[in-house]
Structures are given as structure tokens and as C-alpha cells.
Amino acid sequence: MSEVLSRLFTFSGTGELLALPFVQNALIACAVLGLVAGALTPLIISRGMAFAVHGTAELAFTGGAAALLVGIGVEIGAVVGAVVAGLVFGLLGLRQRERDSVIGVVLAFGLGLGVLLLALYSGRASNKFGLLTGSIVSVDSTNLVVLAIVAVLVIAALTLLYRPLLFASTDPDVALARGVPVRFLSLVFAVLIGLTTALAVPIVGAVLVLAVMIAPGASAARVTANPLLATVLAVLFAELALVGGTVMSLAPGLPVSGYVAGIAFLCYVGCRVVARLRSRRVAAA
């Protein structure tokens, strides 16, 4: 037991590893992803789109697997898969019940197809596994350029459309009455989710995208109702999980996703505890 623990939590050699260029690339990638994902999460929570994000991630996996087989860049395949999925889910609008069942159906199909495509692929096995659980060695400088471009696009769109998006996400009926193009925005938002998910898949893996795309926003929403503060906190939590998780995974040489998901989960539990203590104090006062 203690052997396992000491293997999981070791920092011997972390310093030397941090000096390696590929590690630095990975850390930059994580920092950029944390910023983008963190900024989107409070809106994802407001729209109740956790399951849609999960579905989008699985389709990014399918796209990535297809790209691997065809021999083009995995991230291009992931972006295409995720954006298509995002558009499909976005077109379904805000009717939760219908949306959930369609996501479930599409997700299962996409995942099955992806597994099949991977089985047909005869290249390196680590490439296959990386799509599902993520790996930081997969991040190189070309990835970084793609990552940076997409991040700039997403942040620019979010800055421009923040108020209408917040309006449409939290108060859709009145937003519609006030002339906000609610349906169009839900498509735009779905594309933003698709792009960000596609960036996250190679790093944390398709299975654990929720750790960076949902958990930070869900945590922040427990402790504040201020949308701006929630966004700042969500970015903070996402950075903590991604950068912190990557650093922790270095010395043990284990997959980064476990650490990222672990930190994200601890943030969430911590926020719940804080909220609980606060409401007790209010009740006592």
C-alpha cells in the first residue's frame, strides 16, 4: 500500500524533468487549455450541458481515431469530430430531455466507431491509448501553435459574445424577448465547446474531458453566484488541476489524467464543504 502511495506521490527528479522542452511544452499547453476551459465552464453549467460536453468529447475521440487511421493529424480529426458533435447537439436546442437521449445515442455510436477505427489502425499502440486517457508527451510545438490559435479564437468569441451568451444561458425566455438570437448563440457556443474539447482530448483524454470542462465551473458555482467571480475561480481551478496535475505526474511517470481529475475532484469537494459551512453559519446567525 505504502509502496503504491510513494510511487503515486513522488517528486524525485521533478526538477530535472521540468527543464525538458517537451515537459515545458506540455505545461504551456495545459496553462492555455486551463484558461479556455475555465472561462467556458460557468456557462456550460448554466446551460446544463455537462452531458453534451461528454458526448462532444467522445466524438472528438472518434474523429481523432479516424484521423489516425487516415494518416492526418489527430488534432484535426478531433476538432472536426468535436465541432460536428457540438453542432448536432447545439441544433437540438435547449430541450433537456430530448437532448439527453440524442446525446446518449450519438455518444454510444461514436465511441463504438472510434474503438473499431483504432482496432484497424496498425501504428503505435501509445497513440491509441493516448486518445482515451491523454498523454503529455503527445504535445509538441506544432500542437502548441494549433492550441494557441484555437485558444485565441475561443477567447475572442467569448469576449465579444459574453453578455448575450450569459443572457441566453441563464434567462433564455427573456433573452429571446429582448432580441438575443438564442438559437444562433447555442450553435456558436456548441462550436466553442467543440473546439475546446478537441484541444483537451489529446492532453487529458476523451474519457476525462469532464474533469477540465465541467468540474471547475461546477466547483465555482457552489461558492459564488457572481458570474464574473465564478469565471475567475473556474479558470483558477482549471489551471490548478491541469498544471498541478501535470507537475505531479512527472516523477511517477504515470498518466496525467488521473492527477488532473483528482485535483479537479478535490476542488469540487472543497467548494461543497465551504458552501455547506457558509449556509450553516447563515442559519445560525
Added chain:
Amino acid sequence: MTSSHTTTSGVSRLPVTTSAVTLRSAAVRFGSRTLWEGLDLDIEPGEFVAVLGPNGSGKTTLVRVLLGLLPLSAGEVRVGGRAPRRGSPNIGYVPQQKALDPDLPLRGRDLVGLGLDGHRLGLGVRGMRARRERVDRALEAVGGSAYANSPVGRLSGGEQQRLRVAQALVGDPDVLLCDEPLLSLDLSHQRTVTRLIDERRRTADTAVLFVTHEINPVLPLVDRVLYLVDGRFRIGPPEEVMTSDVLSELYRTRVDVVKVRGRLVVVGAEELDEHHEESA
């Protein structure tokens, strides 16, 4: 005060009036079904018009037309002298109370603020202070300052509706469109919301179009009633429209309007309402 004028395209337009809302020969059709047609209505600044009628009679559709969300099938419409378009700043809108997710990351003041500039692009960093002051004033006017920083989903229905009124009024509109804002509120909260709306139209001359299925909570405030039934309608002061004769004619069946302790009770229209609900 009125004069006809012709646009450059040569099409004769509505006379220029000082009315807050003007409808001329207005009609809405969905396919072969005509919701209403030949509707002429002028709402003056400061006037309170209640829109009544069974479900499916096109009350909400009228609101959607005035919001610029639905074009008329025929006729013309003006709000504040202009054709309504999506997001017109001179229109305020109060929806019916609806349960909100208690964990929705949105405070009372954010809800009100979205009514002011939620449709605008950008982050709105400039003018932040002026915005805050306007939101604070709107909150204060409805007595909502105490819970301005609470999550909206955790407020009571009455508190939420006060915020809704602030959200509709923060942009300083000329016309206030209310779509069943009292639904699912208890009596005291109904009174608060109607009082706030009444105050506003008296102090700022805001015209009010108030869609409701229950006239009694607003009866003392109502200047005129628009009663819609199955494509037929009557417009006039409540004492003229809310009579057994007029409603019997509209519903095409025997309807009795009885006054009990200052409240109007309409007997005989309920069964028809239920019928409408099924077909709507």
C-alpha cells in the same frame, strides 16, 4: 396631433401619432388558422390595457408581435412610433414566474443588469459604474436591494418577480409588456407586483399591456380591456366589456358576469377555456 405622411416608396403609412402602441387592421394567421384579424388598438402613454381571453386565443402572440419576434400577417404595428424590432430598447418585458435552478450562478443584480445590456456585444467594461448605478436604482425602486446579491434561483417567486419588474424597467422603456406576471404568485405578492407596475406608469407615463387570465388583481388599474375569444375581440373600459352580454356574444354561449364583493366572477366560460386548452 395626427397627420398622414407618405414614405419615399410611395406606400401610405400609418398616421404619426403620440400613441405608445398602435395596431391597424392587424392580423395573425398560422397556415389557414386566423388567430385574430382587423385589430385596431392605440395605447396611450401611461395607459393600462389588460389583455384577456382563453388559452390559445392569441394573447401571447400579440406580445410576440409587439416584441418584434413575429411579423403580422396583415396590417401594421408601431411601438413608440416605430415598427418593432428584436431588442427594441423602448420595450420592457415581464414574463411569468418560472422555477429557476437554485444553483444557477446568477445574482439578482445580474438578472436586472442583463435587462439593461444583455443583448449587447463585448464585455461592457466601459460604463461599468454608470451601469451599476442604474441597476442599483432599479433594484431600489422595486425594493429588491436586500437580496440583490443572492442567487436568483434561491429567491421566492415573489422576490423573483420583483426582480423581473426591475429587469424590465431598468432600460427606461416607453412600453411595458407583461405576460401573465402574476401567475403562481400568492395574493400579497400579486399586489406588490401590480403596485410596482402601476407606480411606474403613473410616474413615468409608461404604457402597460398586461396579459392575464385573471382580471381581478389588476381591475382597479385597468383603463381598457382587450378581450380575445376565438378570433373575435372587444376593446373598451372594463365596465363595458366585462358584462354578461358582451362576453356571451364573444364566447357564443351563455356567460354570466357577476360582481361579488368588488370581484368579477365570470361563470360559463371556464368549460370553454378547458376546451381551448385541449385544442391549443
